[in-house]
């Protein structure tokens with residue numbers, strides 16, 4: 001199969017769909033990999049390394065999209081990329097369609113087969129292709145929050161760890177999944193006072209056991225959220241209902257109860273955000289202030305540590321890329337229900353129930369859509 005890897009074009013997005021070592025594995029399976037010139041150059045993956053791994057280098061995105069049967073990317077396709085897709089072509093990348101009707105309409109129109117990393121599942125109920133970027137973003141959320149808390153950045157001038165005789169900052173994490181756990185661990189490592197809220201009691205039990213009580217856990221009710229954020233220095237938004245738009249947990253009126261200069265880091269922004277006042281920002285302009293509260297809402301946080309993130313992402317996606325390429329997309333999707341959960345759009349039809357519901361579009365069962373797409 002011919003597999004294409006275009007250069008990412010989102011603001012300050014330096015990740016790339018495959019590392020050279022990922023390319024080498026696909027080539028060893030008899031596939032042809034077409035990489036856009038300079039796709040990985042910014043993070044130290046040169047065209048020479050891709051050539052050595054067995055790829056062909058193509059000059060521009062147009063030629064990669066025109067030839068590839070399977071396109072492997074990182075971020076959701078931008079409108080110019082959606083317009084390069086063709087019927088039956090397979091797109092394997094993050095999509096985050098629930099809050100993005102414009103992208104959904106373009107993907108439906110393209111007739112392509114769009115498989116979203118973030119809704120592929122595993123046997124243990126996890127999201128194996130979201131997890132590596134959630135690990136990265138969770139850890140980064142504390143770095144970003146610590147920086148935003150500095151006075152010169154608009155923050156309240158609090159050091160997360162405190163110092164002897166001065167208490168540490170209070171960090172509240174909404175959602176104790178992969179992002180939440182990694183944020184909490186990093187904040188705890190710095191000596192902050194950490195509380196995690198989740199609505200899953202089994203998850204809260206796990207966290208309590210894991211950290212031996214060093215991290216406080218709270219059931220995520222409206223009253224507990226209101227009480228927790230009232231004296232928080234840093235709040236991390238890390239909730240997810242797979243495929244759906246993020247639940248809005250903090251309203252604008254609740255910001256008034258928080259200390260001026262407190263910081264909200266909304267990692268869940270790619271699913272629309274869990275604070276009413278969140279709107280997506282970029283690495284170039286990551287923060288803005290509403291009612292005295294600093295908001296950091298970068299929708300592609302791992303792009304900031306693109307080399308680490310690209311390696312982690314390829315490790316996770318490669319087995320699925322190999323299955324799609326070795327078996328053919330239809331057979332691979334038919335054979336593996338977890339990969340099939342990633343199918344969001346199949347030749348003009350919406351095939352993920354939560355995504356279709358969030359967008360108010362008709363839903364078609366994926367097996368039916370696959371059978372009818374022959």
Ligand SMILES: NC(=O)C1=CN([C@@H]2O[C@H](COP(=O)(O)OP(=O)(O)OC[C@H]3O[C@@H](n4cnc5c(N)ncnc54)[C@H](O)[C@@H]3O)[C@@H](O)[C@H]2O)C=CC1
Pocket residue numbers: 118127130131133134137174175176177178179180197198199200203220238239240241246247249266267268269270271298299300301302
């Ligand atoms: N901005 C960025 O660059 C990145 C964003 N993300 C996003 O971060 C979000 C979280 O991802 P993961 O941690 O991997 O998901 P996850 O599925 O591991 O964890 C989500 C947690 O939220 C909890 N939850 C759901 N509704 C809740 C509520 N009302 N109150 C409290 N907890 C609730 C769930 O029980 C679960 O434990 C996702 O939207 C993901 O797309 C992930 C990576 C990078």
Ligand SMILES: CC(=O)C(=O)O
Pocket residue numbers: 094130133134270299300301302303
């Ligand atoms: C998960 C996601 O949105 C990202 O890595 O950018």
Ligand SMILES: [Mg+2]
Pocket residue numbers: 094096270299300301
């Ligand atoms: Mg994102």
